[in-house]
Amino acid sequence: xxDSGPVAAYPSHWEADVVLRDGGVAHVRPIRPDDxxxxxxxxxxxxPESIYFRFFAPMPRISAADMRRFVHVxxxxxxxxxxxxxxxIVGIGRYEGTWREGAPPGGHREAEVAFNIADSHRGRGIGSxxxxxxxxxxxxxxxxxFTADVLPSNQRMLGVFREAGYExxxxxxxxxxxxxxxIDPTERSIAVMAAREHRxxxxxxxxxxxxxxxxxxxxxxxxxxxxxxxxxxxxxGRFAGPVxxxxxxxxxxxxxxxxxxxxxxxxPVDLAxxxxxxxxxxxxxxxxxxxxxxxxxxxxxxxxxxxxxxVALQHExxxxxxxxxxxxxxxxxxxxxxxxxxxxxxxxxxxxxxxxGHLALFSQSGGLGVAVLSSAERRxxxxxxxxxxxxxxxxxxxxxxxxxxxxxxxSVVGLYLESVGNPRKFSRIARRLARVKPTIVxxxxxxxxxxxxxxxxxxxxxxxxxxDAMLRQAGVIRTENLHQLFDVAQVVLHQPLPAGDRVAxxxxxxxxxxxxxxxxxxxxxxxxxEPLSVxxxxxxxxxxxxxxxxxxxxxxxxxxxxxxxxxxxDTDQIQLALQERAHGSGRTTVACFIGPRLVGSATGDRxxxxxxxxPEDAVRALASVVRYAEWRRRDTGPPVDPPDxxxxxxxxxxxxxxxxxxxxxxxxxxxxxxxxxxxxxEVWASHEVHxxxxxxxxxxxxxxxxVLKAExxxxxxxxxxxxxxxxxxxELRVDVDGMQAELGREDxxxxxxxxxxxxxxxxxxxxxxxxxxxxxxxxxxxxDAIDLLGDVSHRIPPLTTTDVHDLVRxxxxxxxxxxxxxxxxxxxxxxxxxxxRVSRLAEDLPQVARLRLQPVHVHPEGVAVLDASARVAPPPxxxxxxxxxxxxxx
Numbered sequence: 045x046x047d048s049g050p051v052a053a054y055p056s057h058w059e060a061d062v063v064l065r066d067g068g069v070a071h072v073r074p075i076r077p078d079d080x081x082x083x084x085x086x087x088x089x090x091x092p093e094s095i096y097f098r099f100f101a102p103m104p105r106i107s108a109a110d111m112r113r114f115v116h117v118x119x120x121x122x123x124x125x126x127x128x129x130x131x132x133i134v135g136i137g138r139y140e141g142t143w144r145e146g147a148p149p150g151g152h153r154e155a156e157v158a159f160n161i162a163d164s165h166r167g168r169g170i171g172s173x174x175x176x177x178x179x180x181x182x183x184x185x186x187x188x189x190f191t192a193d194v195l196p197s198n199q200r201m202l203g204v205f206r207e208a209g210y211e212x213x214x215x216x217x218x219x220x221x222x223x224x225x226x227i228d229p230t231e232r233s234i235a236v237m238a239a240r241e242h243r244x245x246x247x248x249x250x251x252x253x254x255x256x257x258x259x260x261x262x263x264x265x266x267x268x269x270x271x272x273x274x275x276x277x278x279x280x281g282r283f284a285g286p287v288x289x290x291x292x293x294x295x296x297x298x299x300x301x302x303x304x305x306x307x308x309x310x311x312p313v314d315l316a317x318x319x320x321x322x323x324x325x326x327x328x329x330x331x332x333x334x335x336x337x338x339x340x341x342x343x344x345x346x347x348x349x350x351x352x353x354x355v356a357l358q359h360e361x362x363x364x365x366x367x368x369x370x371x372x373x374x375x376x377x378x379x380x381x382x383x384x385x386x387x388x389x390x391x392x393x394x395x396x397x398x399x400x401g402h403l404a405l406f407s408q409s410g411g412l413g414v415a416v417l418s419s420a421e422r423r424x425x426x427x428x429x430x431x432x433x434x435x436x437x438x439x440x441x442x443x444x445x446x447x448x449x450x451x452x453x454x455s456v457v458g459l460y461l462e463s464v465g466n467p468r469k470f471s472r473i474a475r476r477l478a479r480v481k482p483t484i485v486x487x488x489x490x491x492x493x494x495x496x497x498x499x500x501x502x503x504x505x506x507x508x509x510x511x512d513a514m515l516r517q518a519g520v521i522r523t524e525n526l527h528q529l530f531d532v533a534q535v536v537l538h539q540p541l542p543a544g545d546r547v548a549x550x551x552x553x554x555x556x557x558x559x560x561x562x563x564x565x566x567x568x569x570x571x572x573x574e575p576l577s578v579x580x581x582x583x584x585x586x587x588x589x590x591x592x593x594x595x596x597x598x599x600x601x602x603x604x605x606x607x608x609x610x611x612x613x614d615t616d617q618i619q620l621a622l623q624e625r626a627h628g629s630g631r632t633t634v635a636c637f638i639g640p641r642l643v644g645s646a647t648g649d650r651x652x653x654x655x656x657x658x659p660e661d662a663v664r665a666l667a668s669v670v671r672y673a674e675w676r677r678r679d680t681g682p683p684v685d686p687p688d689x690x691x692x693x694x695x696x697x698x699x700x701x702x703x704x705x706x707x708x709x710x711x712x713x714x715x716x717x718x719x720x721x722x723x724x725x726e727v728w729a730s731h732e733v734h735x736x737x738x739x740x741x742x743x744x745x746x747x748x749x750x751v752l753k754a755e756x757x758x759x760x761x762x763x764x765x766x767x768x769x770x771x772x773x774x775e776l777r778v779d780v781d782g783m784q785a786e787l788g789r790e791d792x793x794x795x796x797x798x799x800x801x802x803x804x805x806x807x808x809x810x811x812x813x814x815x816x817x818x819x820x821x822x823x824x825x826x827x828d829a830i831d832l833l834g835d836v837s838h839r840i841p842p843l844t845t846t847d848v849h850d851l852v853r854x855x856x857x858x859x860x861x862x863x864x865x866x867x868x869x870x871x872x873x874x875x876x877x878x879x880x881r882v883s884r885l886a887e888d889l890p891q892v893a894r895l896r897l898q899p900v901h902v903h904p905e906g907v908a909v910l911d912a913s914a915r916v917a918p919p920p921x922x923x924x925x926x927x928x929x930x931x932x933x934x
Contacts, residue, residue, distance in 0.1 A: 052119040057921050058181055060929035061366040062127075065169030065240065067247030067338070068369045069930070070134065072177050075124035077115045079133065082126075084111075086133045091163050097198040098160045114138075120185050121155075125177055127170050130333070130368050134165040137174030139182060139190065154189045155182060159201060169240060171204040176237060176927040179227040183926070186699070188692065192223045209233030228691065229926045231683060238472065241928045242446050248371050249439070249447035252339035253382045253429055255315035258391060259288040259335070261306060261328050262319035262344075263297045270343050271319035272298065273393050274379065278317070281390030281397040288313065306331035314338050317391045322346030322354065322375070325361055333368045339439075340365065341391055342374035348435050349376060362437050366930065373439045378413030378432035384453060392432070401426015402455040403533055404448045406441050408433050408462040412526075416460060419530050424652075425537060428453040440465060440931065445473045448481070456536050458484045458529050465931050467511070468818045468924035471518045471840055475680075478519035482536040482672060485520050486529045487511065504816035506838075513838040513854075514817070517847060519675040521668050531665040534654035535634060541673040542632040544601040547666070548594045549575035551606030551636075552582050560604045560636065560659035567667035572599050580608065584617035591625040602632040602666055606659050609637065623650040632669065634662040681845035684880035686724060691888055694722035698891040701916045708893065708917030716912045719892075723881045727897075727909045730796040736780040740773045742797040748772060749800040752779050754787060769800055801910060804870050804903030805860055809879060811886035811895045815920045819886035821851065823879065826899050829857040841887040848876050848883070861902065874907040875900065890919035 059073040087095070087106055095103050106114070117124050117138075127135035139155040157178060161170050179190070194201050202221065205212050209232040210225040258278060262271040271291075275298045278287050288309045291302040303309050306316070306328060316337045318328050322344050329340060347358040358375060365372045373380060379392025383400035390397045394417050403425050407413045413432040420427055428451060431444050441459050448454045457477060464470050464487075477483050515522045523529045547569045551557040557575035564571050578590045587607070594603055605622055609615040615637075626633035627650045636659040656662040697719055702708065711719065717727045731742035732755070743750045754765035765787065767779040780795065806826035814820055817840060824836040837854030839847050852858065852875060863869035878900060885892065894915045901908045923931060 055119050055181070058125065058177065060177065060927070060932070062173050062928050062930065063241070063244040063248050064173065065167070065244055065247075067244060067249075067251050068129075068168065069248070069366050069371060070168075070170065070173075070369070071128045071367055072125055072173060072929075073128070074119060075115055075117060075126050075136070075138075079126060080111050080115050082128075082131075082133045083114060083136070086136070086160075086162060089162065089164065090160070094160070094163055097195055097201065098158065100193075100195065119181075123178065123181050123185070125174055125181070127174060128367070129165070134162040135170035135174055136160045137171075137178050139178055139187070141187065142191070153185075153187045154191060155187045157190045157192050159204070161200075166200070169244070171201065172208065172240060173928060175204060175208055180925060180927040182227055186695075188228065189224065189226050194221045194223055195219075196221055207236065209236035231685075234926075237926075237928060242449065242473075242476075244928075245443050245446040246450050248339075249443050252315055252341075252371060252373065252439075253380060253389070253431070253447065254384070254387050255285065255339070255389060255391075257285045257288070257313045258283060258315045258317060258389070259290060259306065259309050259313045259332075259337075260317045260319070260391075261290040263289045263291050263300075263302070264319075265291075265294060265297055269319070270393060273395065274317050274319060274343060274391060275300070277379070277390040277392055277394060277397075282388050283390070284386060284388050285314075306335060309335060312336035315389075315391065316340045317343065317379070318374075319343045322350075322357060325375070326357070326364055329361060329364050329368075329370065332370065337370055339371040339373065341377055341379055342372060342434070343377055343379060343393065344374075345376045347375040348437070358435060358437050365438065371439055371443075372437060373431065374434040375437060377434035378407065378409075380432070381417075381427065381430040383427055383429065392430070398430070399424070399426040400428070401537075402428055402453060403537060404428050404444075404451070404454040404457045405430045406433065406444045406457070406459040406461075407431075408436055408441070408460060412460060415526065419526060423530050423534060425530065425533055428455075436463070436465060438930070442466060442469050442473050445470075445477050445483070449473075449477050454481065456482050456484070456533055458533055459486070460526060460529070461485060461487045464511070464816075466923040467514055467816060468840060468922070471514045472924065474515075474518040474520050478672075479676065482532075482669075483518075483520050484523060484529050484532050484536075485515060486523045486526055487515075504814055505812070506814045506817050506820055507836075509836070510814075510817060510820050510838045510840070514840050517839055517850075519672065521672050523668070528664065528668075531654075531656065531661055532668050535632065535665050535669045536672075538651045538654055539626075539632045539634075539669075540630055541676065542601045542666075542670050543630070543673070545569050545670050545674075546572050546599055546601045547604055548572050548597065548600040548602075549604045549606070550577075550590050550594050551575070551608075552578045552580050552587060553606065553608050556606040556608060556636065556638070556659060560606050560663060563660045563663035564604070564667075567663055569602075569663070569667055569670060572597065584621050587618050588621040588625070591621060595625050595629050595631060600631055602634075602670070604634055604636070604659065604662055604666065605653075606636040606662075607638070619653075622653050626653050627651065632666065634666050636662045678846060681847070681849070684843050684845060684848060684883060686877065686881045686884060688724045689881070689884060690722040694719055694885070694889060697722070698889055698916050702891060702918065706918065708915065711914045711916060713913075716914045719914060720882075720885075720897075720909070720912060723885045725878055725881050725897075725909055727912050728798060728801075730798045730911065733780075733795050733797055736777040739776055739780050739795060739797050743770070743773065743776055746797065746799050750776065751798045751800050752776065752783065753796040753798065754783060755794040755796050798910065801901045801908045802903040802905060803868075804901050805867075806899035806901050807875065809882055809897040809900050811882060811892065813886070813890050813893050813917075813920065816923075818922045818924065819883075819890070821879070821883045821886055823851050824855050825857040825860060829855065839883070841883045843880065843883045845880070848879050851879060852876055868904055870902040870904055871906050872902070875902045878907055878909065890922060891916050893917035893919075 121141040124138035126133045137159045139157040141155045143153045159171050212225040214223045260275045263275040264271040289297045289300045289302045291297050294302045313335050316332050347354040382389040407416045448457050547564050549560045554577045557577050561571045561575045633653050635653050635655040637655050733739040749771050752767040770776045808826050810822045812820050819841045822838050824830040829835040835855045839851045897912045
């Protein structure tokens with residue numbers, strides 16, 4: 045028992061690994077009774093000033109009574125979290141509720157919060173991390189506000205509160221600063237958290253990709269082994285720092301002295317490349333700890349891809365590494381590369397250091413790493429860096445994107461993804477990255493073949509279209525395969541982004557020009573004028589004259605040049621002419637040169653013009669870049685923030701349902717109406733009736749005209765379960781009798797009487813809480829558009845005003861909302877307001893497993909939500925919640 049009542053079950057879901065401000069890794073968890081000895085060591089190492097700041101009095105030792113109170117909490121009213129590094133406590137944060145006993149959850153509960161950070165770990169951002177995690181735990185327990193008493197001289201702690209992004213109030217009382225703030229996430233607090241996360245994860249990757257020293261563990265004299273190949277790559281790549289070799293059986297490997305174990309290597313060492321058998325990897329990582337290793341690239345296979353025993357071994361490796369501040373790339377990784385001459389790191393299986401350039405590449409697949417690098421080299425696309433995540437047990441594409449966002453040597457990012465462990469975080473980071481650097485993604489696993497072995501991913505019920513929508517929302521360029529990824533990369537690396545979608549086509553073959561123009565039309569590009577063709581035997585001067593006509597036009601944003609080299613023409617001169625005209629023109633230029641030669645290299649200060657073997661390839665890549673440029677030019681809009689939301693009342697409602705039914709249940713019609721009312725959405729009343737007399741009484745109360753529905757078939761106009769525009773009691777009685785006779789009294793079941801809505805368009809709006817994606821908002825027009833054609837658009841909250849705009853217009857049937865075919869245009873702004881409010885509900889309340897508004901009837905004067913249903917269930921732990929945390933295995 046704690047001092048405040050019964051002890052709740054240990055909340056293991058509060059445990060998390062976090063990246064600190066300096067890029068190191070720590071573990072956050074609830075306090076345990078067995079922490080007493082650790083706390084004593086922590087306290088003994090603190091300075092008198094730090095102790096005074098925390099307890100407002102000298103306290104050289106913690107009494108037995110105080111220690112008991114510190115380590116025994118109820119995880120509800122009294123909560124304490126500790127941050128550990130190497131299993132030693134380096135930070136403690138706690139809150140204690142100050143509300144009266146019996147106060148209901150969901151009310152305005154308040155708690156006093158306090159922190160104590162180890163002197164030796166100050167400046168690493170531990171206080172900020174603890175505040176985030178305490179706030180998340182407090183919100184889960186119905187706490188809505190934190191207070192704290194801080195000495196005026198404790199500027200470090202005051203800084204933690206000031207810089208957290210909350211609206212902080214404070215006043216001085218009797219020499220103590222009393223601080224208070226609501227802990228619901230705000231736009232600013234979310235932005236602060238994202239900025240800190242970005243800095244920390246970027247630094248953690250920098251320590252790996254910019255390592256100053258390397259040890260290759262498992263290097264072998266067998267030239268065909270992974271260890272030998274990695275060592276050869278590191279040394280022949282002329283790594284700028286010292287390289288150490290570990291081999292138990294040899295004194296020398298590859299011309300370098302070999303150590304029998306990692307323990308013998310002179311430190312410090314930043315990066316360990318591990319190629320030993322899988323079973324030996326934990327032992328090697330244990331030895332790396334004392335060497336000060338910041339990151340490990342595990343090339344070894346035999347982990348999660350090998351079955352249950354491998355899964356357990358992979359988890360052990362990640363737990364060991366994170367507990368000791370080490371980031372892990374892999375297992376089953378192809379390696380990492382940094383072509384920066386100041387680093388020159390090729391810690392991979394690739395035999396040759398790639399040419400330096402500005403394209404960063406990420407590949408989950410170790411095997412495909414070879415194909416990725418060779419494709420880039422074949423197209424003369426220089427790399428800034430490369431990372432192969434293998435099984436993605438720790439370091440993922442999200443971490444790599446955080447690094448490349450800051451990397452001045454990277455201007456374009458390409459990612460080959462086999463799975464995405466945290467789509468919400470991926471979308472958030474990718475949107476920020478794509479705003480400044482084109483980001484190209486090829487995603488496998490979209491068919492029934494699913495996720496490759498070794499990739500641990502939460503189950504998902506989301507349709508494949510949800511992932512596509514997430515990429516569009518983030519501004520990412522999606523391609524179908526690696527070939528297309530590099531097609532697009534050639535354009536964004538070497539050409540300016542197009543100012544619009546107007547394309548001029550020029551060539552020396554009418555047939556080839558026609559193919560290019562047709563491809564433009566099929567990809568939604570506008571061809572300006574007629575395709576311009578010169579004689580097939582035209583020389584460079586004649587071709588250049590045609591190019592001048594095209595580039596001199598004011599209504600051209602991009603140029604597609606197609607050329608079949610005749611025997612007598614100087615192809616080099618034609619290529620130079622195209623480069624000369626394209627350079628400095630501001631027009632995005634792509635080329636199709638039929639034959640063995642491609643325009644692929646720069647001439648002087650002239651950037652190369654991307655060339656393709658077929659015009660369709662050139663136009664497809666150009667169309668992708670046009671859409672990306674349009675996204676870059678658009679205002680993303682502010683996050684949706686509808687007025688008059690009552691989050692606390694909504695939380696109370698769903699919490700009460702789950703307290704009554706822990707496994708969850710469908711909400712009643714009245715509960716759904718009350719829940720949506722908390723978000724400013726009115727659901728029209730429906731009166732349940734069973735015969736004509738009850739129907740007549742309900743209609744009199746509502747007022748004619750009315751609608752009569754069979755509850756079980758209330759969304760199916762084609763089944764005879766709906767009668768509309770009933771103008772009087774006589775007609776209503778006839779319809780009740782007729783419906784019950786036609787459907788059968790039992791099949792008709794309960795009948796509903798509802799006010800008749802104005803003429804308009806019926807739509808369907810749904811939200812689902814997916815274990816992988818989190819909340820998904822979906823929209824479509826009711827009827828065959830959804831039922832037969834699957835015409836549904838999706839977005840992942842949190843949404844901006846632009847996201848809402850795109851969601852509504854993202855279905856093919858959307859023109860019906862704007863008066864297509866002679867219809868009257870409806871109030872789309874009112875519809876978008878409902879979408880925004882429902883998206884906020886989905887974001888705020890993961891307990892709402894499913895919500896369906898059908899129909900949402902939009903008419904010229906507004907919108908009417910005629911019916912809604914919802915299910916509440918225990919919420920899954922969102923992978924990208926209101927606290928920073930590294931992904932945990934599912």
